Amino acid sequence: MQRFGGRSRRSPDLDPAFSEQMVSVMAVDWTAELVLESENDARKCIPMVSEQVCGMKALKIDMVICPAGTVVPKFKRDGADMTIYVVAGQGTLRAGGRDLPLKPGDIAYVPDGEWN
Numbered sequence: 001m002q003r004f005g006g007r008s009r010r011s012p013d014l015d016p017a018f019s020e021q022m023v024s025v026m027a028v029d030w031t032a033e034l035v036l037e038s039e040n041d042a043r044k045c046i047p048m049v050s051e052q053v054c055g056m057k058a059l060k061i062d063m064v065i066c067p068a069g070t071v072v073p074k075f076k077r078d079g080a081d082m083t084i085y086v087v088a089g090q091g092t093l094r095a096g097g098r099d100l101p102l103k104p105g106d107i108a109y110v111p112d113g114e115w116n
Contacts, residue, residue, distance in 0.1 A: 028048060028049075028053060028054065030046055030048050030063060033046050033047060033048070033053065034046070034047065040072075040073050041070050041071060041072055041073065042066070042067045042069075042070045043064055043065065043066050043067075043070060043072065044064070044065040045062050045063070045064050045065075046062065046063040046065075047060075047061075047062050048061045048062060048063055049061040050062075060080070066089070066091065068089065074094070074115055074116070075115070075116065076113055076114060076115045076116065077110075077112065077113070078112065078113055079112060080112055081109065081110065081111055081112050082109070082110040082116075083107060083108070083109050083110075084102070084106075084107065084108040084109075084110070085106075085107050086102045086103060086104050086105065086106045086107075086108075087104060088104055089104070090102060090103045090104075093108050093110075093116060094116060095108070095110050095114060095115075095116040096114065
């Protein structure tokens, strides 16, 4: 893991535990990170920005890999909005009572507490 100096002036506002000594910008080799496998389907998840990876609670980013044909059970997140950026492949996001087709380059936003 490479660490670079830098800070956001708002970091303490977003995460009160954020230390003045903590480096807030870093490069993580995600290919060396833990790959988590879903218990419910074929998804795999690689934490890229999290408290465990870089000590930050204010933001969490996971790379989620959904093999072709994967159907993800309906769920909702409480306490966090969710943004999806599609890198490759295509799929359908069910949110707000609608089916939204997704393809590479698409960004989808799901507000906190909404079933999808």
